[in-house]
Amino acid sequence: MASGVDGEVFEQLVSTVDRFARERLIPAERRVEEEDNIPDEIVAEMKEMGLFGLSTPEEFGGIGLNVPQEARLIEALCYASLTFRSLIGTNVGIGSQGIVMDGTPAQKEQWLPGVASGDVIAAFALTEPDNGSDAGGIRTSARKDGSDFLINGTKRFITNAVRAELFTVFARTDPNEPGAGGVSAFIVPANTPGITVAKPDSKLGQRGTKTSDVIFEDVRVPESAIIGGPVNLNCGFRTAMRVLDRGRIHVGAMAVGQSQRMLDIATDYALTRKQFGKPIGEHQLVQGLLADCQAELHAARALVRASADTFDREGKAIIEASCTKYFCTEAAGRIADRALQIHGGAGYMTEYDIERLYRDIRLLRIYEGTSQIQQLVIARRTLTQRAD
Numbered sequence: 001m002a003s004g005v006d007g008e009v010f011e012q013l014v015s016t017v018d019r020f021a022r023e024r025l026i027p028a029e030r031r032v033e034e035e036d037n038i039p040d041e042i043v044a045e046m047k048e049m050g051l052f053g054l055s056t057p058e059e060f061g062g063i064g065l066n067v068p069q070e071a072r073l074i075e076a077l078c079y080a081s082l083t084f085r086s087l088i089g090t091n092v093g094i095g096s097q098g099i100v101m102d103g104t105p106a107q108k109e110q111w112l113p114g115v116a117s118g119d120v121i122a123a124f125a126l127t128e129p130d131n132g133s134d135a136g137g138i139r140t141s142a143r144k145d146g147s148d149f150l151i152n153g154t155k156r157f158i159t160n161a162v163r164a165e166l167f168t169v170f171a172r173t174d175p176n177e178p179g180a181g182g183v184s185a186f187i188v189p190a191n192t193p194g195i196t197v198a199k200p201d202s203k204l205g206q207r208g209t210k211t212s213d214v215i216f217e218d219v220r221v222p223e224s225a226i227i228g229g230p231v232n233l234n235c236g237f238r239t240a241m242r243v244l245d246r247g248r249i250h251v252g253a254m255a256v257g258q259s260q261r262m263l264d265i266a267t268d269y270a271l272t273r274k275q276f277g278k279p280i281g282e283h284q285l286v287q288g289l290l291a292d293c294q295a296e297l298h299a300a301r302a303l304v305r306a307s308a309d310t311f312d313r314e315g316k317a318i319i320e321a322s323c324t325k326y327f328c329t330e331a332a333g334r335i336a337d338r339a340l341q342i343h344g345g346a347g348y349m350t351e352y353d354i355e356r357l358y359r360d361i362r363l364l365r366i367y368e369g370t371s372q373i374q375q376l377v378i379a380r381r382t383l384t385q386r387a388d
């Protein structure tokens with residue numbers, strides 16, 4: 001198993017985060033929903049706890065969790081609203097892992113301490129208006145100009161863009177190569193002239209999270225801004241895929257944390273709501289809904305843990321990570337639906353938390369590779385493995 005944090009220290013950390021989620025974050029959820037923002041004092045507490053640096057190596061000021069540890073901690077944090085996780089999510093995952101995995105020593109030295117402390121928010125800018133699932137076809141260009149590059153294009157739905165000091169930007173450096181092979185990953189400070197962050201999008205759920213378009217107009221960066229340096233010219237897509245591979249296990253863990261919360265809420269309701277003279281939990285059809293939630297939750301948790309162990313052992317887990325994201329997020333959708341059903345009409349009312357959780361969880365089947373894209377990855381790998 002990759003180093004990670006000492007076992008006893010880690011268990012303490014999990015129980016601290018578990019308590020923080022239940023005692024501090026859950027009581028703040030309604031305020032976050034109403035204000036569409038996370039209160040500054042909670043952001044400060046999250047920084048204080050080191051949550052922004054969960055996956056940053058210790059030598060750069062982070063906690064340095066390995067993948068199985070990260071998965072367990074994210075599950076505990078995601079017992080509370082996914083909005084809180086979104087704030088740290090890009091620093092822990094997609095926004096910074098490219099630098100952790102493929103960055104030069106100088107890039108790590110320059111950026112990772114700020115990422116770990118939360119003083120620097122890192123965002124991941126891959127998706128474009130015309131290229132989402134087909135990420136290899138992105139059109140944002142990075143044209144050579146002397147020893148610099150000029151970046152032009154629009155990125156869409158970029159999480160934490162309004163908060164970002166740093167963008168990991170994917171752009172086409174080889175105009176003659178229309179696919180993934182012509183893309184490079186750049187580290188671009190958010191205050192570089194030519195960058196405009198649009199106003200945050202209005203969304204179905206996860207209020208308090210921020211996504212926006214980011215427009216790049218003749219944004220000048222040196223060739224040393226390529227992640228891993230100029231030697232990694234046109235290798236950016238490989239970085240993106242490695243980052244997303246790890247991220248898919250992380251999203252699976254998020255789904256498990258929320259699924260546990262929704263099952264607990266539904267169980268409490270089934271114990272207290274009475275119809276036909278007894279608690280609805282004593283009606284066998286309601287028991288069927290609870291049993292299906294519990295069985296899928298157990299399967300999802302086991303899958304996250306098994307995939308995280310594989311990633312830790314082998315440094316990658318492509319088929320396992322895709323199976324994890326696909327199964328856990330689809331299961332969470334079914335669990336949300338059953339948990340709401342158990343609430344009857346009350347489940348449709350904003351007064352009950354389940355309505356909000358039901359909306360929040362929907363995103364997990366869409367970003368970091370939709371369920372259909374996970375199916376394609378799984379099926380293609382299955383076919384090639386068998387053919388080899």
Ligand SMILES: Cc1cc2nc3c(=O)[nH]c(=O)nc-3n(C[C@H](O)[C@H](O)[C@H](O)COP(=O)(O)OP(=O)(O)OC[C@H]3O[C@@H](n4cnc5c(N)ncnc54)[C@H](O)[C@@H]3O)c2cc1C
Nearest residue numbers: 124125126127132133157158159211366367368369370372
């Ligand atoms: C709230 C939010 C936050 C996000 N944060 C970020 C971020 O921080 N950084 C970033 O870069 N991106 C981010 N994204 C973008 C996200 O990753 C994309 O929305 C996602 O990859 C899907 O792309 P798309 O929206 O263009 O949908 P499309 O690719 O247009 O897909 C539309 C539908 O077609 C299906 N489809 C597409 N191709 C195929 C195929 N070959 N076979 C079968 N079905 C197919 C899809 O599964 C989907 O159902 C975010 C999105 C949201 C909503």
